[in-house]
Amino acid sequence: MAVRDPYETLGVAHHADQDEIQRAYRKLARAYHPDINKDPGAEEKFKDVSEAYSILSDPDQRRRYDAFGPEFRSVPEGVDPQTWARSRARAGAGAGAGAGAGGPFTGGFGGFGGDVGDVGEEIDLEDLFGGLFGGGRRRGRWGPTRGADQEAEVEVSVEEAYRGAYRTLTIDRPGGPQTIDVTIPAGVVDGQRVRLAGQGGRGGGGAAAGDLYLIVRIAPHPRYRVEGRDLYTDLPLAPWEAALGATVAVDTPGGEAKVKVPSGTSSGRRLRLRGRGLPHPHGTPGDLFAEARIMVPRHLSDRERRLLEELAAASSFDPRNPRSR
Incomplete structure (x- = not known):
């Protein structure tokens, strides 16, 4: 089961640490998330990015990918990487010479990718699998074989x-x-x-x-939008909270949190709550971004109407003039 090169997909070097990998993933996930990018190919790119991150963020999967390459999931546990590399090289060298020879083994081998060709004596399967076949080849039959993933x-x-x-x-x-x-x-x-x-x-x-x-x-959620480990949620604010500033409650998956709304906050402003996104078992957790949404009352009392009329008469603010904002 071959996969694309996760380092190339995320655009990071092979020696990149987890913070670099996470930053690259967040940037690409935002760019290609289907809820944001409506390009027909964005969803497929987002899946590739998520697949690459799932490999490189897992130490065991990353170690196996570095050892065996794109087909690492098909390689049985316990195989020595150097032995694997030598056997693959011999398979490539012998494929042309054995083609059409009618040897005992032709075509592809499990999930190891490609047509190996007629193996003949070019590949020692016991050398490749470290004895996993238990000498069955010499007895004229295959020995124990690991189950499929x-x-x-x-x-x-x-x-x-x-x-x-x-x-x-x-x-x-x-x-x-x-x-x-x-x-x-x-x-x-x-x-x-x-x-x-x-x-x-x-x-x-x-x-x-x-x-x-x-x-x-x-699964899609009525309150949160997910991008990698970061979460996005709407933060409804009254006009006076946005204008004067306030400290308000925000629901997070880990429980209620408080966020300080700066005075002069407009709709669309993102307020960041560090570490309140999805946790990371081996690194930095994601963040939660609360996006301000200014709400106005549908029905006004007489006093509220009078106060708003006084504000309108006293204020020189013009929301349609960029210099006023």
Whole structure:
């Protein structure tokens, strides 16, 4: 199961630290989020960016990608990276010579990508897999083989992405459907893959089972808009709160917070609450941005009307004149 180069997708160097990776992801996620960018290709780019971030923000996935490249999810656990690289190089060198020779192994191999060609004696499978085949080739048959990796999508709310969640999933197995209980860790982002070791396809010949990857999807929310780990929410304000300044309450997934509204705040101004977005298990949490929305009363009392009329007569403010704002 090959993936695009996550470093190239996010535009970061291979030695980039988590802060650099997170900044690059936030910038691209804002640029391509389907709620903001209506270009037909934006959604696909947003998925690529989310996929790249899910790999590079997970130390184990990043380590395996660095070791094995785009097909890292198809490489069994325990394979030595240098042995893997040497065997891949020998496969490339021998593919032309063995083509059409009618050897014992032709075509693609599992999820390792590409047509290997007629292997003949060019590749030592025991060397490649460190003995995982248990000498079966010499006995004229294949030995134990690791089970295939599987994928399943799971939808969570913003609150569940913040706190973590539990799910009961039904997975199709060769012997029939199987029900498993899974834990979604706190701090997942849309498109992230959560690895459940040993929960994939059953191995052959007593070998280990594959892994199950849960692809997380964050459901649309009536209050929050999600961009990576950052959250956006509307902050309704009375005209006098916006004009004079105030301290008001804001709902966040982690509970109520207070935000200071500066005097002279207009609609659309974003007030940042650091660390109030989605948590990050291995780094800096996201932020919550409260966007000011000035609301006016639909019905005025006689006193309110008189006061507003006095304000209108006394004020020289013209909202349509840029020099007044």
